[in-house]
Amino acid sequence: MSQTYIVGFDGTPQSGRAVEHAAAAAKKTGGKLHLVFVIEWSPYSFHTAEELAERHGRREQELDRAKESLQPVVDQLKGQGVTTEFEVRHGNAAELLCEIAKATPGSEIVIGRTGGSGLAQRLLGGLAMTLAQVAPVPITIVP
């Protein structure tokens, strides 16, 4: 069975390096890439009435924006001959990556890390630590 590399991608350079690393590995093993763009979201957060009214539209915008940042990367990978799938999800990054990994036989997770800078923390900072603790499959953290 071919190896599936599940890569957390959020458009940052760090996550780009994770994609490069996974792509190189996939070429070697003949595996494929599965890019996951997680939009941080909780079903239990609080919003004002106005935010609720705009929520459906916002969600579409978020999905579009995520797809826009994924598309060139996916095209480039396909150009290199690497089989690539992608998905955009709302939720908690660590939970979703684990859920996808569990549902995909022969998978491993590849993510980047921030080294503490605040901005990309939501996907890459705390995520690396959390996944290292709870991931159901082997995990590679790309510096």
Added chain:
Amino acid sequence: MFRRIYLAMMAFVATVSPAFAQESSIDQMISDAVAPIVNPIVSTVFYSVPVFGTQFPLIVGWLVVAALVFTLYFGFIQFRGFKHSIELVRGDYLDPKDAGEVTPFQALATALSGTVGLGNIAGVGVAVYLGGPGATFWMILAGLLGMASKFTECILGVHYRNEYSNGTVSGGPMYYLSKGLSEDGKAALGKFLAIFFSICCIGGALGGGNMFQANQSYAQVSSLFPFFEGKGWLFGLIMAGLVGVVIIGGIKSIARVTEKIVPGMAVLYVGAALIIILMNIGSVPQAVSDIITGAFAPTAVAGGIVGALIQGFKRAAFSNEAGIGSASIAHSAVQTKHPVTEGYVALLEPFIDTVVICTMTSLVIVITGSWVPDSGVTGIALTSQAFESSFTGAGYVLAIAAVLFAFSTMISWSYYGLKAWTYMFGEGQGKEIVFKVIFCIFVVIGSSMSLGPVIDFSDAMIFAMAIANIIGLYMLMPKVKALLADYHEKLASGEIKKIKNM
């Protein structure tokens, strides 16, 4: 542009204010100027008939009868459907594909942050002061019945909402009144009721959703910080500034911060009330007996049973807004496969708001023996005294809670009022700014007036919303029944099913 109007408004008030040497006279002036406009509205809405020697406002009966009719018509849905409501809020029926949409929990939390507020703290204080402990019994009963009203109006709100191409939604009574009734060939009536509702909703937003909130949070703050005494207008200006920054300036971060603090404050408030109740656990049976005997054989209460009943019903309606139509506006935004799910979620609101939180406030007041008839200690002062008698310094916590609750309720109601405003005048930034500026001015007016006229006006406008809303609910309830049947068919057939692991 709006920034300029806003600044001009603030500058105007600031230049006018110091012109008066005595601060208290400013409050008096504002009070005197508003009273002649308010009084006729109040006496019209609260048209009363004598019942057993006391005046019974017809509008209170209107609300309770409606709640009773919906309760019977839907076969005690608030009890039969309670478990299903919890499952929906817990997310048991959420499709992972819909992640990122508004969840039932979020809609409930937002609607609750609009209703859990000073009604639960100050309103209960007023009810117990005027109606005695027995008012609590009627308040709980009205809360339980009100669950069916909320169920009905929130299903209609989702069913008849407008969805726009940019993904935003607008819903609420004005939409179901006009769209729902035009389906039955009563377009003119529907339009009339929708406009009537909108006018009252704007009044309700300015009254109960604004002036009452400003007034009572000022009352609490000024009792703790003597600096503010007699300077209601100053406190009002500060609050108006903060509200203005959020709703006019679009600084959402402030609203977001309060939205995050308010649930915490609610938990803290309920926790403090629970501790006081537990500390006095020995007095609970006596308090419960006071509440029940007070409900049927009240002493020292103006108007006897009917007096207690009116106060209980009034404050319950004011606190949980069931039958008023406001929650329907907030609930219309939710993403759902079926409008009925929203009804089930919404029926929890009067339960949490009135049956749980209001009852706790009232128990604390009764247990601590803070209620003294004709003492003049009413509203938030009474609640504050009750808490203070168990915890020194509780008044300060209550002051912070009051201001935050007031603030989040104002933000919620400014949205409800705005929706009614845009329904009548059309969408557009200029038109919206006009409403928002008016809203801020009323914060100042509300802080400056004394409680009596403010509470009368607030009640009048909020109850007036119910006139149009409930006529519509009666006419549209067969449609709700059809929707309900359709929903349960889909549940039974498995088309809508539980999705675990969420």
